[in-house]
Amino acid sequence: MESLTAAHIVQIWELGQGQHPLDRVLTCLAFALPDQPLDILASLSIGRRDGYLLTLRELTFGPTLDSVATCPSCQETLEFALKVGDIRTGDPSVPLVDPVEWETDGIRLKFRLPNSLDLAATVGLGDSAAARQQLLERCVLAASQGDQPIAVGNLASSVLAQVEGAIAAADPQADITLDLTCPACGHNWQVAFDIGAFLWAEITAYAQRLLLDTHQLARVYGWAEADILAMSNQRRQYYLGLVG
Ligand SMILES: [Zn+2]
Structure with missing residues (x-):
């Protein structure tokens, strides 16, 4: 599996606008696993699909997932960090028994x-x-x-x-439930964790940020969009710092 490049992230975001959430996550995997035909990706069990999405997330954005939940009892906002390893249920390379x-x-x-x-x-x-x-x-x-x-x-x-x-x-990876406790009122509750929705929200935010950065650099330097997206993040951020 390959991590997503800046150009991939913008393309996935663009394609995914008109797609159902089920198709969006397959679009992400199609970029990460370019040798796999779409019908093979679509026939992965949901747990195996989500296992690949976790790996893709880790490769692209790192192993820590910063999450937010609202306490259903007192409406306090709870911020917490998950590690990919905490919500991985098994080795994704080990074949599942199916059927x-x-x-x-x-x-x-x-x-x-x-x-x-x-x-x-x-x-x-x-x-x-x-x-x-x-x-x-x-x-x-x-x-x-x-x-x-x-x-x-x-x-x-x-x-x-x-x-x-x-x-x-x-297929345990298909159903990840988090056990949360509110630090304000002590209420305990369970919430389903959806790696597909989580990753899509991150891709959306990152793609929009990349387009804004591209807009600023293109306006000042006149560089092509593809060239700006192909830069390392460090180089792009450095030029943005110079632009001010
Ligand atoms: Zn609470």
Whole structure:
């Protein structure tokens, strides 16, 4: 994997403006893994995708993720730093077991891990129960009790809930939950951490900063945008200091 260059970051931000969040993170990975076709990236499990996004974030912006949350009890703003290593659940180079064979209460199931295409298929199903059903119907490859096959739609809701738990256990990087405590009131709560949204917010802020810097240097020196973006950050910042 390659870190994102300044020119990549501006291009990703530009492309991502009109994209769904699911596609934006694939755009980031397409720049970082230029040898991988987009359909291969889209078929990565969500946990594996997020593992790559964490690596990309570390390569591009470093290992510390400065985060902010609002206490739901007293509305205090909580600032905290996460390390990539703190939220990494395993070695991303170790292959995941996929599909997974699983058995409960005499029911045998074979399921694969949800990927970006599966999540995309649930977009627009506003009703979360419908989205959940759609995801399971796509990912459960076979279900049977004894010799009798069972349709996913006929599985008991208790079994489906267990399948969801088994999917989460098989792809733990897909579901990162932070345990936070408010320093002002002591309230404790959990919040999901989404590396895709986090990285996109950083790319947006950095791309806009790069364009502003480019604008200032181009106006004074008349240099081409591509040349300014191709400079090291140190050199660009030095010229900006001279411009004042
Ligand atoms: Zn609080």
